[in-house]
Amino acid sequence: MDKLLITGGQALQGRVRASGAKNAALPILAATLLADGPVRLTNVPHLRDINTMLALLGRMGARLERTAEGAVTVQPAALTSFVAPYELVKTMRASILVLGPLVARYGQADVSLPGGCAIGARPVNLHIDGLRALGAEVSVDSGYIRARAKRLKGARLVMEMVSVTGTENLMMAAALADGETLIENAAREPEIADLADFLNAMGARIQGAGTAEIRIQGVERLGGAEYRVMPDRIESGTFLVGAAMTGGCVRVEETRPDCLDAVIQKLREAGGAVEVGPDWIELDMRGRRPRSVDIHTAPHPAFPTDMQAQFCALNAIAEGVGVVTETIFENRFMHVPELQRMGADIRVEGNLAVCHGVGGLTAAPVMATDLRASAGLVLAGLVAAGETMVDRIYHLDRGYETMEAKLSGLGASIERISGGNGTATP
Ligand SMILES: CC(=O)N[C@H]1[C@@H](OP(=O)(O)OP(=O)(O)OC[C@H]2O[C@@H](n3ccc(=O)[nH]c3=O)[C@H](O)[C@@H]2O)O[C@H](CO)[C@@H](O)[C@@H]1O
Numbered sequence: 001m002d003k004l005l006i007t008g009g010q011a012l013q014g015r016v017r018a019s020g021a022k023n024a025a026l027p028i029l030a031a032t033l034l035a036d037g038p039v040r041l042t043n044v045p046h047l048r049d050i051n052t053m054l055a056l057l058g059r060m061g062a063r064l065e066r067t068a069e070g071a072v073t074v075q076p077a078a079l080t081s082f083v084a085p086y087e088l089v090k091t092m093r094a095s096i097l098v099l100g101p102l103v104a105r106y107g108q109a110d111v112s113l114p115g116g117c118a119i120g121a122r123p124v125n126l127h128i129d130g131l132r133a134l135g136a137e138v139s140v141d142s143g144y145i146r147a148r149a150k151r152l153k154g155a156r157l158v159m160e161m162v163s164v165t166g167t168e169n170l171m172m173a174a175a176l177a178d179g180e181t182l183i184e185n186a187a188r189e190p191e192i193a194d195l196a197d198f199l200n201a202m203g204a205r206i207q208g209a210g211t212a213e214i215r216i217q218g219v220e221r222l223g224g225a226e227y228r229v230m231p232d233r234i235e236s237g238t239f240l241v242g243a244a245m246t247g248g249c250v251r252v253e254e255t256r257p258d259c260l261d262a263v264i265q266k267l268r269e270a271g272g273a274v275e276v277g278p279d280w281i282e283l284d285m286r287g288r289r290p291r292s293v294d295i296h297t298a299p300h301p302a303f304p305t306d307m308q309a310q311f312c313a314l315n316a317i318a319e320g321v322g323v324v325t326e327t328i329f330e331n332r333f334m335h336v337p338e339l340q341r342m343g344a345d346i347r348v349e350g351n352l353a354v355c356h357g358v359g360g361l362t363a364a365p366v367m368a369t370d371l372r373a374s375a376g377l378v379l380a381g382l383v384a385a386g387e388t389m390v391d392r393i394y395h396l397d398r399g400y401e402t403m404e405a406k407l408s409g410l411g412a413s414i415e416r417i418s419g420g421n422g423t424a425t426p
C-alpha cells in the first residue's frame, strides 16, 4: 500500500492547474450509456475512481479508448451486460450512477447496493423512489437493486432531501423517458449543470440544471457528442487551503472561481488575500498566520462538505477558535483523531468540531480514512514539524490527480513511498 512522506515547513508558492472534476466526470461517463453513438470526453482526470467507472463500463460491453492527455472515447452500443457487480460498487459508491441510464436506455439494471461507507450510512432510497415514480419496477434483493421498465414515463419528482447523485440519476433517466419530468428540490451543485450540458450536447432537452427545479422533456434517442469535463472545484479549494496554511501564495489555473464562492469567502475570512480572474484564483497569505473560521456545511451554493476536512486542518493551526458544523454526513470527522495525534486541539461534539488553533503541529504517522480526510492530513503534514507519513493513500488516489507531483511543483517536500502490489482495499 502506498504512503506519502511529507516534510513540513515549506510555504506553497507558484501556479498549479486544476484537473478535471471527479464528481462531474463520473456521472458524465455513466451518461455515455444513454448514447447510441460514440462519445469523446476531454479533461477526464486520471484517478482511481475514473478507472473503476471505466472498468464498469468495459465490463458491460462498452468499447473504450483513453489517451494520456485525458481524453476518453466511449462507444456504448452493443452492451452485453446490465450489471454493476458488488466488487466494483464496493470500491466506488458512484457506480450507482449507471442505474438511471441503464434502465432508461436498456430497460434493465442490476446494481449492487453500495452499503454504508466510512463517512456515513448513505442510503440510496431517493434514487429508487424516483425511478419507481418514473414507472420502473424496482426490487431490492440479495444486495442488488433490480430495476425493469419498458419505457420510463415523465413525472413530477419532489426530492425529499437534496441529493447530488440522486438528482443526477433521475435527470439521466428522465432524459429518455416519455414526456416531461420536473425534479423539484434538486441538488444545485455545478457538476449537475455540467452533466446537463453534456446530456444536452447529446440531444437531451433539459432546463434549469444548477437550480432547485429541473425540467426535462424526454427525447426518443440520444446521440454521440464531444464534451470537456469541468475543472475540479474541490481540488482547487484544497490547494488554496494549502497556500493559506503554509503562509504561501498559489494561483490555481484553469479552474472555475464561480463555483467556489463559499470557499473563497471563508479563505478571505481566514485572512487570505484572494484575487480572482476568469479562470484562476490566487491566494496570498505570505507573512501571516491564518485566522480560525466557523464552517457550516450544506448543499451548494453553501459551504461544501468535501472541503470540511481541509478547513479542520486549517483551523488546527489558525489563530483563535473555529467551530465546524457538518450537516451532510453523520460520520465525517475521522480526520480529527489523526489531527489530534499531530497535536491539534479539536473536540468533537456530535456534528460539531470545536477547533482551538495551536501554534504548530508535530509530525506523526497518520492514517487516511476517506478521500477528503486524507487531503486534510496531507495539508497538516505540510505545516507539521518533522516527517509525517500518511498511510492508506489509496483513498487520496480516488480523487486527487498526481497530488504529490502538484504539491512538489509548488515547493512542498512530499514523496510517494510505494508499498508494492498496489492492491487497494475499499
Ligand atoms: C460522486 C459524487 O458526486 N459524490 C458527492 C455527492 O455524493 P452523494 O450524491 O452520494 O451525496 P448526496 O447528496 O446523495 O447525500 C446527501 C445526504 O443525503 C442522504 N441521502 C442521499 C440519497 C438518498 O437516497 N438518501 C439519503 O438519505 C445522504 O446519506 C447524505 O446524508 O454529494 C456529496 C454531498 O455534496 C459529496 O460529498 C460527494 O462528494
Ligand SMILES: C=C(OP(=O)(O)O)C(=O)O
Pocket: 023, 093, 094, 306, 371, 372, 399
Ligand atoms: C465523498 C466523496 O466522494 P464519493 O461520493 O464518491 O464517496 C468526495 O468526493 O469527497
